[in-house]
Amino acid sequence: MRYSQLLLPTLKETPADAEVVSHQLLLRAGFIRKITSGVYSYLPLGLAAIRNVERIVREEMNNAGAQEVLLPMVQPADLWQESGRWEKYGPELLRFKDRHGRESCLGPTHEEVITDLIRREVHSYRGLPLNLYQIQTKFRDEIRPRFGLMRGREFIMKDGYSFDADEEGANKAYETMHYAYHRVFQRCGLKFRAVEADTGSIGGNFSHEFMVLADTGEDTLVICKKCTYAANMEKATAMPPAAPATQAAPLPLEKKETPGKRKVEAVTEFLGITPKELVKTMVYLADGKPVAVLVRGDHEVQPVKLKNLLGAIEVEMADDKQVFDATGVPTGYLGPIGLKIRVVADREVALMKNFVVGGNEKNFHLLNVNLGRDFEVESVADLRMVTEEDRCPVCGAELNLTRGIEVGHIFKLGKNYSEALNAVFLDNQGQEQHFVMGCYGIGVSRTVAAAIEQNHDKDGIIFPLPIAPFQVIILNLSPNDEAITAAAEQLYNDFRGQGIDVLLDDRDERPGSKFKDADLIGIPFRLMVGKSFAKDGVVEIRRRATGETSALPLAEVVPALAAQIRTELTAAV
RNA sequence: CGGGGCGUAGCGCAGCCUGGUUAGCGCGCCUGCCUUGGGAGCAGGAGGCCGCAGGUUCGAAUCCUGCCGCCCCGACCA
Numbered sequence: 340m341r342y343s344q345l346l347l348p349t350l351k352e353t354p355a356d357a358e359v360v361s362h363q364l365l366l367r368a369g370f371i372r373k374i375t376s377g378v379y380s381y382l383p384l385g386l387a388a389i390r391n392v393e394r395i396v397r398e399e400m401n402n403a404g405a406q407e408v409l410l411p412m413v414q415p416a417d418l419w420q421e422s423g424r425w426e427k428y429g430p431e432l433l434r435f436k437d438r439h440g441r442e443s444c445l446g447p448t449h450e451e452v453i454t455d456l457i458r459r460e461v462h463s464y465r466g467l468p469l470n471l472y473q474i475q476t477k478f479r480d481e482i483r484p485r486f487g488l489m490r491g492r493e494f495i496m497k498d499g500y501s502f503d504a505d506e507e508g509a510n511k512a513y514e515t516m517h518y519a520y521h522r523v524f525q526r527c528g529l530k531f532r533a534v535e536a537d538t539g540s541i542g543g544n545f546s547h548e549f550m551v552l553a554d555t556g557e558d559t560l561v562i563c564k565k566c567t568y569a570a571n572m573e574k575a576t577a578m579p580p581a582a583p584a585t586q587a588a589p590l591p592l593e594k595k596e597t598p599g600k601r602k603v604e605a606v607t608e609f610l611g612i613t614p615k616e617l618v619k620t621m622v623y624l625a626d627g628k629p630v631a632v633l634v635r636g637d638h639e640v641q642p643v644k645l646k647n648l649l650g651a652i653e654v655e656m657a658d659d660k661q662v663f664d665a666t667g668v669p670t671g672y673l674g675p676i677g678l679k680i681r682v683v684a685d686r687e688v689a690l691m692k693n694f695v696v697g698g699n700e701k702n703f704h705l706l707n708v709n710l711g712r713d714f715e716v717e718s719v720a721d722l723r724m725v726t727e728e729d730r731c732p733v734c735g736a737e738l739n740l741t742r743g744i745e746v747g748h749i750f751k752l753g754k755n756y757s758e759a760l761n762a763v764f765l766d767n768q769g770q771e772q773h774f775v776m777g778c779y780g781i782g783v784s785r786t787v788a789a790a791i792e793q794n795h796d797k798d799g800i801i802f803p804l805p806i807a808p809f810q811v812i813i814l815n816l817s818p819n820d821e822a823i824t825a826a827a828e829q830l831y832n833d834f835r836g837q838g839i840d841v842l843l844d845d846r847d848e849r850p851g852s853k854f855k856d857a858d859l860i861g862i863p864f865r866l867m868v869g870k871s872f873a874k875d876g877v878v879e880i881r882r883r884a885t886g887e888t889s890a891l892p893l894a895e896v897v898p899a900l901a902a903q904i905r906t907e908l909t910a911a912v
Numbered sequence: 913c914g915g916g917g918c919g920u921a922g923c924g925c926a927g928c929c930u931g932g933u934u935a936g937c938g939c940g941c942c943u944g945c946c947u948u949g950g951g952a953g954c955a956g957g958a959g960g961c962c963g964c965a966g967g968u969u970c971g972a973a974u975c976c977u978g979c980c981g982c983c984c985c986g987a988c989c990a
Contacts, residue, residue, distance in 0.1 A: 351939060351951065352924045356983050376982070431988070448990090482913080482988055496990055548990090557989085642987080655987055658914080748990060782990030816949060851950040858950090869949060879949095 340809070342844040346383055349856050359555045361791040362487030364800050368860045377484025377492035381784075384860060387808035387840075388787045389495060393474050395526045395805060396497050396781055403519040405470040405499055410452045412475065416442030418451040422759045427652055433480045445478040450756050450778060453500045457774065458762030464504045467764065467774075470512060472499030474783060488788035489744065490557070499779040502757075504766060509775040513545075513751050516779045520549050520747050523781065528803025529790060532743065534560050535570040537643050538750055545751040549781075550743030551789040560743045561725050565736035573643040576721050577729030577738070580687050587692040590707040597704045601671025603636045606704060610695060613637075617695040618688050618708070620673040622662045622680070625651035629665035633675055633684040633716065635691065638723040648683065648720050672697040674705055675714045684710065685722040744789045745782070752776040791861075794884075800861030801884050804907055809842040811900065812862040814853045816869030818845060826893055827868040830878065833897040839904060858883065864900060 348369040357363040365371045370385030381389060397407065416434070419425035425432075433445045446452065453471060461469065477496045484492050501512035517533065524531045529551050536548040548571055550560055561575035562568070570576075600606045603614050614636030621632045621640050630649065632640050646654045659670050665680055666673060674696035675682050688694075693707040710716065727740055757763070757773040766772045787806065794801040804810060811834055815827035827843060834841040842862065844853050850869065857865050867879040877890040880900065891899060 348922085350923060354923070355918085355925090358984070373982090429988085477990080479989070483984095483986085485984080490989075494990070498990085653987085745990060780990050785990055814949095819948085849948050849950090849952065851948090851952080854950045856951085867949075871949090 340383075340842050342842060343846050345842070347856075347860070348382070349859055357487065359486045359489065359792065360795055361489065361555075361788040364791050364795060364859075365487055365788065368800055370860075371488065373487075377481060377490070379488065379491060379493075384808040385787070388790075388802070388806055389784055391806040391808070392527060392783050392786050393495075393497070396474065396523055396783065399519045399523045399526070400472050400497070400499065403470070403515050405472045405501075405519075407473060408471050409473050409475065410446070410449045410456075412446050412478070414444055414446050414452055416444060418455055418760075419444060422451050422454075422756060424451070429653070431479050431481065433478055446475075447477055447479040448778075448780070449473070449498055450500065450752070450776075451760065454756045454760045454762050454774075454776070457502055458757075458760060461502065461774075462764055464764055464766045464772075468501065468503045468508050468512060470499060470501040470515075472497060472779070486555075486788070488784045489792075491784065494785060495783040497781040497783055501777040501779070502774045503777075504764070504772065504775070506775055509751060509753075509777055513749060513777050516749050516777065517547065520749065520779070520781070524549055524551070524746065524786075526805050527786060527790060528805060529746075529786075529793060531746070532560065532562065532569055534562070534743070535574050536748065537571065537573040537647070547749050548745050549747035549749075551746050551786075551793060552741060553744050553789065553792045554742050555792055556742035556744040558743050558745055560741050562739045562741060563731040563734060563736055564739055566731060566734040568731050568733040572724060572740075573641065575725045576732045577725045578732050578735055579721075580690050582690055583692075589709045589712055590693050592708060592713060593706040594698060595704055595706055596702055597672075598702045600702075600704075601669075606695065607636065610704070610706070612695065616691075616693075618675075618691065620675055620678070620682075620697055622657040622665060622670075622673065623654050624657050624661060625649045625654045629657060629661070629680045630654075631666075631673070631675065631678055631680055631682045632722055633682065633688045633696075634723050635685065635687050638685065638687065638726070640685075640722055641724045644720070644722045645683070648718065648722065666699070668697070668699045669701055672699065672701055672703060674699050674708070675716065676705060676708065677714075682714070682716045683722065684716040684719050686719050687723065689719045744785070744792065746786045746789050747779075747781045749779045750777060752778055795861075798855070799859035802861040802863060804863045804904065807840075807861065807863050809840045809862050810904055811839055811841045811864045811866060812844060812857050812860075813841060813866045813868065814844045814850070814857060816850045816853065816867060817873075818847050820873065823868050823872055826872055826878070829893070830866060830868065830896060834901070837897060837901040839901055864904070866896065866900075 350367045353363045354366050357366055369382055371379045371381055373379050416425055432447055435443055437443055474497045476493055478493050481492050484490050503509040503512055531549055531551045533547045533549050536546045538546050559572040561570050597606055597609055600609045603619055607614050607617055617636035618633050619636055623630050634640055642654050662670050677699055696705050696708045698705050729738055731738055754773040756776055762774050763771045791800050813827050813830050815824055817823045831843040863883050865881045871877050871879055877892055878896045879888055879890045881888045
């Protein structure tokens with residue numbers, strides 16, 4: 340491609356509404372443009388990067404034995420009603436009526452459609468296993484789109500679904516996908532980690548997320564410093580608390596005035612105790628109904644764990660007014676004793692003795708409170724966020740908390756969907772069985788953003804070779820010089836002959852602009868034809884990632900560099 | 913949806929508080945000259961429903977009301 344003919348509108352200045360670096364650079368480098376919140380147009384270079392990720396995904400999926408299909412984006416409501424998700428999925432599902440008044444939606448994911456397809460077409464165990472995938476634009480009406488391609492409402496996703504006759508087959512499919520995902524992200528040149536995850540609205544009972552490690556990530560990961568344990572904060576557990584060796588004797592309950600002391604810090608300071616001796620009472624609304632959650636003073640409630648315990652569709656923290664309406668107590672003085680709403684407790688609380696709680700009365704707390712003697716709870720479970728003080732639940736070593744961007748997620752679905760949609764086949768005994776399913780997603784457009792998030796410097800993007808929109812950029816530094824122009828053109832044609840993606844900067848611009856743009860768009864190899872060619876007949880080669888520069892005679896450039904590119908691309912596999 | 917912020921030329925911004933020339937600056941864009949190894953220089957030029965609608969006023973980018981859009985923090989997720 341010739342730069343002079345390319346739609347590549349680079350910006351000198353960073354657009355004001357872009358906050359994270361990948362968003363800023365995608366805009367500045369002329370890869371994307373926003374049309375409305377969370378919805379972007381992909382310009383030629385942005386699309387090229389996306390196509391490269393797609394190519395890698397296709398190769399790895401096909402190698403893993405999956406088959407590509409393309410499912411409809413517009414889906415009828417009745418399929419979603421059949422699975423129960425028409426109600427459960429919530430406002431993120433964009434719903435509308437067609438001209439006949441039939442309820443429809445834009446597909447945010449395709450479990451229903453694929454299960455419907457398979458139940459119609461596959462009736463025997465002989466047709467199994469099956470693994471089908473597609474790469475398609477998805478629409479999810481996100482509450483808050485943000486960070487450019489990181490969280491769009493419209494985005495490109497690879498979603499795949501496996502169908503097996505039994506658990507064993509399904510587990511194998513899951514492992515195959517796990518391995519394939521490793522290869523995909525490795526080939527994309529990313530530093531990533533697979534972590535245990537909550538299954539969310541997709542459902543299912545076991546899942547891993549593939550996380551690109553980056554400080555701007557929206558997720559917190561809990562990673563063991565010693566063993567292989569790694570989990571998303573939503574799912575992560577700590578080593579269970581040990582019961583204290585000596586049981587403290589229960590002391591008599593005491594009511595104490597704590598005027599104006601609402602926050603944990605204020606109360607503990609006032610009472611001269613540590614937060615570890617206090618239990619806070621947090622009120623959440625689970626599908627609109629209030630539930631009190633007890634956690635130790637220095638711990639935080641993990642809402643996803645709470646949601647799973649309660650089997651709720653949605654839980655959110657109650658605000659001060661909702662708390663007062665539900666309990667008649669102002670926040671800061673809530674406690675479990677005499678509380679009229681449901682109460683659940685974190686497992687850590689169950690081991691505490693003689694602790695402090697709110698008095699359910701303004702300006703009062705209770706001391707020497709004991710679970711069992713003074714109050715009961717509906718259930719005890721792990722309901723809190725892991726902290727850096729915690730120890731690995733597997734090996735007991737220290738834990739690291741770090742940030743990540745979710746680029747892939749794989750689930751064991753079991754029979755959730757096949758039972759809901761009654762998708763069955765006959766096994767070798769002639770018995771009807773429900774398919775055992777798995778589902779596997781990769782955020783393709785997000786992967787490009789994540790790659791930039793992880794690979795950039797002050798001058799712009801530094802693309803990993805396999806996903807770079809062009810592998811080589813040739814700068815003609817003197818377009819008015821015939822010899823230099825002829826050399827640049829020759830390089831351009833020779834690279835194209837070698838099947839290398841090459842961009843020729845043939846613009847009538849000064850060298851400085853060309854250097855800046857080449858750095859900004861992140862092309863791995865930059866070739867410069869200018870002064871040193873006129874003087875010594877050599878072409879300079881500069882590596883974007885390292886800044887290393889070398890020079891070769893014109894005739895040697897294409898063979899040497901083409902070979903190097905091939906070597907590096909195969910080494911990445 | 914709750915909390916915070918912002919809408920003035922393609923991009924980045926000033927002007928608004930305290931209403932009053934022809935709405936301004938840098939970059940970009942067009943023409944010409946000149947220049948060519950890290951976003952040059954000179955000269956000339958184009959480009960604005962000051963987010964939209966209503967109101968106050970002799971007069972509104974500026975004051976008031978309503979609406980729309982966008983960004984950030986939270987719940988959601990590839």
